[in-house]
Amino acid sequence: MDxxxxxxxxxxxxxxxxxxxxxxxxxxMTVVNYSVQESFGGGVFFFEGTKWFQQILxxxxxxxxxxxxxxxxxxxxxxxxxxxxxxxxAMPRRGPWVSVCLVLMALPLLVPWHVVGAIWNIFALxxxxxxxxxxxxxxxxxxxxxxxxxxxxxxxxxxxxxxxxLVVLLAYAGLMAIPEPYYQAARIDGAxxxxxxxxxxxxxxxxxxxxxxxxRFMDSFIIYTEPFVLTGGGPGNxxxxxxxDLVKMALGQFDVGPAAAMSIIYFLIVLAxxxxxxxxxxxxxxxx
Amino acid sequence: xxxxxxxxxxxxxxxxATRTAAMQQAATLPVRRRGRRSYAWLVPTLYxxxxxxxxxxxxxxxxxxxxxxxxQFTLWPHNFTLENYRTIFTDPTWYRGYINSLLYVTINTxxxxxxxxxxxxxFSRYRFxxxxxxxxxxxxxxxxxxxxxxxxxxxxxxxxxLFDTHLAVALAHCLFNxxxxxxxxxxxxxxxxxxxxxxxxxxxxxxxxxxxxIFMPLIATGIGVxxxxxxxxxxxxxxxxxxxxxxxxxxxxSIMTRTASISGYEVSLLxxxxxxxxxxxxxxxxxxxxxxxxxxxxxxx
Numbered sequence: 001m002d003x004x005x006x007x008x009x010x011x012x013x014x015x016x017x018x019x020x021x022x023x024x025x026x027x028x029m030t031v032v033n034y035s036v037q038e039s040f041g042g043g044v045f046f047f048e049g050t051k052w053f054q055q056i057l058x059x060x061x062x063x064x065x066x067x068x069x070x071x072x073x074x075x076x077x078x079x080x081x082x083x084x085x086x087x088x089x090a091m092p093r094r095g096p097w098v099s100v101c102l103v104l105m106a107l108p109l110l111v112p113w114h115v116v117g118a119i120w121n122i123f124a125l126x127x128x129x130x131x132x133x134x135x136x137x138x139x140x141x142x143x144x145x146x147x148x149x150x151x152x153x154x155x156x157x158x159x160x161x162x163x164x165x166l167v168v169l170l171a172y173a174g175l176m177a178i179p180e181p182y183y184q185a186a187r188i189d190g191a192x193x194x195x196x197x198x199x200x201x202x203x204x205x206x207x208x209x210x211x212x213x214x215x216r217f218m219d220s221f222i223i224y225t226e227p228f229v230l231t232g233g234g235p236g237n238x239x240x241x242x243x244x245d246l247v248k249m250a251l252g253q254f255d256v257g258p259a260a261a262m263s264i265i266y267f268l269i270v271l272a273x274x275x276x277x278x279x280x281x282x283x284x285x286x287x288x
Numbered sequence: 289x290x291x292x293x294x295x296x297x298x299x300x301x302x303x304x305a306t307r308t309a310a311m312q313q314a315a316t317l318p319v320r321r322r323g324r325r326s327y328a329w330l331v332p333t334l335y336x337x338x339x340x341x342x343x344x345x346x347x348x349x350x351x352x353x354x355x356x357x358x359x360q361f362t363l364w365p366h367n368f369t370l371e372n373y374r375t376i377f378t379d380p381t382w383y384r385g386y387i388n389s390l391l392y393v394t395i396n397t398x399x400x401x402x403x404x405x406x407x408x409x410x411f412s413r414y415r416f417x418x419x420x421x422x423x424x425x426x427x428x429x430x431x432x433x434x435x436x437x438x439x440x441x442x443x444x445x446x447x448x449x450l451f452d453t454h455l456a457v458a459l460a461h462c463l464f465n466x467x468x469x470x471x472x473x474x475x476x477x478x479x480x481x482x483x484x485x486x487x488x489x490x491x492x493x494x495x496x497x498x499x500x501x502i503f504m505p506l507i508a509t510g511i512g513v514x515x516x517x518x519x520x521x522x523x524x525x526x527x528x529x530x531x532x533x534x535x536x537x538x539x540x541x542s543i544m545t546r547t548a549s550i551s552g553y554e555v556s557l558l559x560x561x562x563x564x565x566x567x568x569x570x571x572x573x574x575x576x577x578x579x580x581x582x583x584x585x586x587x588x589x
Binding site: 007018026031091099129168242256 | 328329330331332335336338339340341342343345346349357358361363399402403404406407409410411413414415416417419422424426427428429430431432433434435436437438439440441443444459460462463466467470520523524525526527540541544555558559562565566568569570572573574577578580
């Protein structure tokens with residue numbers, strides 16, 4: 001769409017600026033402020049320069065949490081995106097079942113995040129949970145509060161349960177927007193199902209899938225509540241993702257300086273990767 | 289081609305009107321895979337079962353007595369009881385949690401939409417100095433890990449004396465809801481042809497009059513979808529809501545986590561509280577069921 005150049009449009013954006021700036025800029029400046037200072041309490045601060053940043057960037061603890069975070073985000077993206085697309089392809093295109101499917105599938109998305117953790121806690125506990133009992137009954141040695149492998153398995157399964165529907169809904173919306181003549185042309189050419197998927201459905205879903213990857217990346221990278229309720233970061237530090245580590249440091253140990261420095265590094269990592277996805281998405285949208 | 293003809297001819301008995309309707313439908317909607325019996329329905333069915341089993345387990349637990357939960361392993365409640373729900377509905381510390389949560393969620397949805405509507409209009413219709421950068425800056429707030437904001441938020445809201453109020457949580461949730469609402473609304477607004485605006489201005493409508501009377505009804509779906517998302521993300525968030533409140537506006541989430549840690553094993557009570565948190569979400573989904581797919585695509589399909 002052709003847009004008119006008009007700087008008065010800024011006035012329409014003022015309420016957003018006021019509200020978001022109050023919430024974003026002031027706290028972010030507080031964080032920056034803490035990140036370069038040392039305090040011994042009593043409101044007395046000393047300028048420390050980049051000491052905390054160096055400390056965080058070279059700390060084993062941060063590296064380990066970052067590695068776990070990438071492992072988690074990578075795994076769930078690799079599972080949820082293909083699975084979501086496959087389910088969307090298999091869904092009915094019309095009829096009464098469409099609404100039923102959509103409503104039931106969207107349900108996990110509306111479950112409060114701590115309840116997601118609680119549901120999976122109750123579901124997976126080895127003594128009283130169905131999953132825990134079933135797995136142990138099948139001869140697996142499963143206990144997510146004690147074993148690293150079980151904890152990760154439960155964590156990933158929980159995220160797949162929670163968020164795959166988002167990918168399904170996005171992919172489904174993309175599929176529904178493909179005009180019928182594309183399929184007719186494919187049929188006339190005698191195209192196989194795979195060819196239809198590869199050359200019609202996938203390119204047409206490109207845009208929504210980029211949104212799906214962007215949203216899933218952002219949300220999984222900043223995840224806190226669900227793993228906190230499920231495993232509390234344990235056993236040991238095995239499932240301590242970045243946010244959990246950060247809250248431990250800031251609220252648990254009151255290491256305000258290092259926590260602030262870590263916040264900024266963390267935020268910059270998210271920003272950098274999201275920016276790449278965002279640029280791709282905007283190129284797809286072809287509007288700006 | 290053959291499939292659309294087939295699907296149209298199967299309904300011939302239902303009369304000509306339905307047939308044309310069916311043909312039109314067949315022409316606009318992608319046709320299902322042709323030939324042979326398709327077992328495609330198995331995939332969504334299995335997936336939905338996978339989604340429902342943990343929820344069933346939660347329901348199952350919520351109707352059991354604590355004794356049954358800890359004593360034996362049962363697939364359905366043998367001593368069916370509503371005692372857990374009765375506790376929640378009669379104990380003010382419990383049910384006030386729900387009221388508090390619903391209150392700040394509603395305030396947040398209204399605030400977010402009110403601010404996002406004009407901004408989204410500006411982004412969808414005009415180019416202005418720094419618009420792209422500003423839009424990305426907005427989105428960065430959606431990407432910010434809430435964990436980094438916890439400590440500064442507590443200090444900020446304490447210093448403006450809003451700590452432990454519904455407004456504090458509602459305002460804090462604007463951080464990620466406004467960017468999302470702007471993003472969704474901008475997508476829907478860009479689907480409305482610009483000629484409509486121009487015609488209205490020629491007809492002598494002022495901007496506010498045009499916006500409320502003509503434009504908002506046109507993007508009603510988009511507003512509904514944006515409201516749904518604001519509701520959803522404010523409803524599911526725990527970290528900020530929990531840390532910005534102590535007693536006055538405490539959300540159900542933090543009451544649940546407290547119960548879980550203090551009384552150790554009141555699993556069935558916790559399960560009942562969790563079941564009740566599913567209800568508002570289910571109700572809201574039911575209302576927007578026809579727009580869910582498009583809404584999740586942020587209006588960009």
